[in-house]
Amino acid sequence: MTIRTRFAPSPTGFLHIGGARTALFSWAYAKKQGGKFILRIEDTDVERSTPAAVQAIMDGMQWLGLDYDEGPFYQMQRIDTYKKVLQTMLDAGTAYYCYSSKEELEALRETQTLAGEKPRYDGKWRPEAGKTLPQVPSDTPPVIRFKNPQTGVVAWDDLVKGRIEIANSELDDLIIARNDGTPTYNFCVVVDDYEMGITQVIRGDDHVNNTPRQINMLVALGATIPQYAHLSMILGDDGQKLSKRHGAVSVMQYHEDGYLKEAVLNYLARLGWSHGDAEIFNMQQFCQWFDLDHITPSAAQFNTEKLNWLNAHYIKEATSDAISADITQRLAKLNVQVHAEPNLINVLNLYKERANNLNQLAKDIAYFYAVPVANAADVEKHLTDDIKPTLKTLAKQFSTIEWTAEAIHHEINLVVAQYGLKFPKVAMPLRVMLCGIAQSPSIDQVMNILGQKETLARISASLT
RNA sequence: GUCCCCAUCGUCUAGAGGCCUAGGACACCUCCCUUUCACGGAGGCGACCGGGGUUCGAAUCCCCGUGGGGACGCCA
Numbered sequence: 001m002t003i004r005t006r007f008a009p010s011p012t013g014f015l016h017i018g019g020a021r022t023a024l025f026s027w028a029y030a031k032k033q034g035g036k037f038i039l040r041i042e043d044t045d046v047e048r049s050t051p052a053a054v055q056a057i058m059d060g061m062q063w064l065g066l067d068y069d070e071g072p073f074y075q076m077q078r079i080d081t082y083k084k085v086l087q088t089m090l091d092a093g094t095a096y097y098c099y100s101s102k103e104e105l106e107a108l109r110e111t112q113t114l115a116g117e118k119p120r121y122d123g124k125w126r127p128e129a130g131k132t133l134p135q136v137p138s139d140t141p142p143v144i145r146f147k148n149p150q151t152g153v154v155a156w157d158d159l160v161k162g163r164i165e166i167a168n169s170e171l172d173d174l175i176i177a178r179n180d181g182t183p184t185y186n187f188c189v190v191v192d193d194y195e196m197g198i199t200q201v202i203r204g205d206d207h208v209n210n211t212p213r214q215i216n217m218l219v220a221l222g223a224t225i226p227q228y229a230h231l232s233m234i235l236g237d238d239g240q241k242l243s244k245r246h247g248a249v250s251v252m253q254y255h256e257d258g259y260l261k262e263a264v265l266n267y268l269a270r271l272g273w274s275h276g277d278a279e280i281f282n283m284q285q286f287c288q289w290f291d292l293d294h295i296t297p298s299a300a301q302f303n304t305e306k307l308n309w310l311n312a313h314y315i316k317e318a319t320s321d322a323i324s325a326d327i328t329q330r331l332a333k334l335n336v337q338v339h340a341e342p343n344l345i346n347v348l349n350l351y352k353e354r355a356n357n358l359n360q361l362a363k364d365i366a367y368f369y370a371v372p373v374a375n376a377a378d379v380e381k382h383l384t385d386d387i388k389p390t391l392k393t394l395a396k397q398f399s400t401i402e403w404t405a406e407a408i409h410h411e412i413n414l415v416v417a418q419y420g421l422k423f424p425k426v427a428m429p430l431r432v433m434l435c436g437i438a439q440s441p442s443i444d445q446v447m448n449i450l451g452q453k454e455t456l457a458r459i460s461a462s463l464t
Numbered sequence: 465g466u467c468c469c470c471a472u473c474g475u476c477u478a479g480a481g482g483c484c485u486a487g488g489a490c491a492c493c494u495c496c497c498u499u500u501c502a503c504g505g506a507g508g509c510g511a512c513c514g515g516g517g518u519u520c521g522a523a524u525c526c527c528c529g530u531g532g533g534g535a536c537g538c539c540a
Contacts, residue, residue, distance in 0.1 A: 048539070116465045118465075119537095185540045232533085271476070277488040355502090441499095
C-alpha cells in the first residue's frame with residue numbers, strides 16, 4: 001500500500017512554526033516512504049476562514065519548499081460529498097437529528113460544570129429502542145449528531161505516544177452538521193481522510209481527544225482506520241505556550257528576520273525528532289532518515305540561540321552567488337543601493353563566515369556602498385591626533401602602490417615599523433575611517449575590496 | 465471539575481534493563497589562534513522530578529505522588 005499523508009490547516013491565520021513542523025514531518029514521511037503528500041484546506045468555519053490566510057499558508061509552504069503531490073483540496077467545495085455521507089448515516093441510524101437549541105445546551109453545560117461533571121450532551125434526541133423522543137419543535141432547525149457507542153473503549157497505537165485508550169462512556173454524541181446544514185470539522189476530517197486514502201494522520205496533539213470520536217465514525221462508515229501520530233506542541237523561547245497574543249509568528253517572519261530556509265527547516269526537523277547525534281543535515285538527508293518512532297512525545301521549547309547557530313552555519317555554507325540577490329534586497333530596504341564596485345560577491349566572501357543573520361550581514365556590509373557615519377566613541381578612541389601624521393604618511397604611500405591585499409598589508413607594516421608602532425595602532429583608525437566602526441575583517445582585505453580610490457577618499461575626508 | 469498526555473544538563477536531545485563514572489548540540493566560562501570584532505580549535509561547567517516496587521542489576525519496566533500541558537464548541 002502506498003503511504004499517503006496530509007497537511008490539513010484551517011485558513012484562519014498564517015502558517016506558524018508549529019504548523020510548519022507538522023507539515024514538514026508529514027511531507028518528509030511521505031517522501032521517505034515513497035508516498036504522496038496531500039494539502040487540504042479545512043475551511044468549513046466560514047466565519048473565520050479567509051482567502052488571505054490560504055495564501056499565507058501556501059506562501060509559507062512554498063518558501064520552505066514543502067511541495068505537495070495532491071491538492072490543495074478545499075472542504076467547502078466538497079459539501080455535496082459530505083451531505084451524501086450525512087444522509088447515508090442518517091439512513092443507517094448512525095446519525096440523528098437533534099433539536100436542542102444552543103441556549104438549552106449552554107444551560108446544560110453550565111449545570112454540569114457547576115456540579116463538577118464533564119460537560120456533555122445529555123442524549124435527549126438520541127434514538128433508542130423503546131424510547132419515545134420529545135415532540136419535534138417547529139421553530140428550531142435541527143443539527144445532526146453522530147450516534148457514538150456508549151460502551152466499550154476506543155483504542156489506537158499512536159505512532160508517537162504509544163497506546164491510548166478512551167472509554168466510550170467519556171464521549172458524547174458530537175454535532176457533525178450545523179443547523180444550517182454545513183458539516184463540522186470532526187466529520188469532514190473523517191470523510192476526507194477516508195476518501196483521500198490517508199494512511200498516516202500526522203497532526204498536533206491537541207487532536208488526541210478528537211481521535212476516538214473520529215475512529216468511531218470511521219468504524220460507522222466501514223472505513224479502514226489510518227495510523228495516527230500526534231506531535232506534541234512547540235513552546236516559546238520562554239517556555240510559554242505560543243498563541244496569537246504571545247510569540248506565535250508566521251514562518252515568513254523568519255524570512256523577514258534574516259533566516260535562511262535551510263536553517264529554519266533543519267531547526268524544525270530537530271525539534272522533537274532526532275537521529276542519534278546528528279545536528280546539521282539537509283532535507284535530502286532528513287527525508288532519508290525520518291521516521292515516526294524517533295519523535296519525542298513531550299513538548300519542545302523553541303530556542304532562538306540554536307536557530308541562530310544553524311543560520312550562521314547555512315550562511316557560511318551558502319555560495320555568495322546564492323545569497324547575493326537576497327542581500328541586495330535587504331540592502332535596498334536600508335536605502336543602500338548595490339553598485340558593480342565594490343563587487344558584492346567579494347564583499348560577501350569576506351563577510352559570510354562572520355554572519356549569523358542575513359539582515360545583520362546586509363547591515364554590516366552597507367558601508368561598502370554608502371559612506372558610513374563614523375561611530376563617535378570609536379573615533380575618539382582610535383582616531384587620535386597623535387596617530388594622524390602616521391595615517392597621512394600611510395595615505396600618501398597607499399596612493400602609489402599596486403592595489404592588492406598583500407601590497408596593502410606590506411605597506412602598513414613598513415609605515416608601522418617606520419613610526420615604531422604596532423599594527424593595530426593604525427589598523428583601528430583605518431577601520432573607523434573606512435567602515436565607521438572599529439570591527440571589521442582584515443583591514444587590508446577590506447581596503448582591497450573597497451578599492452583604492454574610495455579608500456583614499458574616505459581617509460582624506462577623515463583627516464581634514 | 466472530568467478525561468487524556470508528558471517528565472534526562474538552562475534549552476534541544478541520545479538512551480529500547482548491564483555498553484552510563486549518563487553521550488552529543490546550543491548557550492555559558494577558560495585557553496589557543498589573531499590585525500579589532502567575529503570565525504575556527506582545545507578544554508570546562510552542567511541533568512535522569514520524588515517515593516515505592518520488579519530484578520542479581522533500572523535513566524530505561526510497574527504503581528503512587530508531584531509538577532507541567534492538552535481536551536471537554538453548531539472552532540479547527
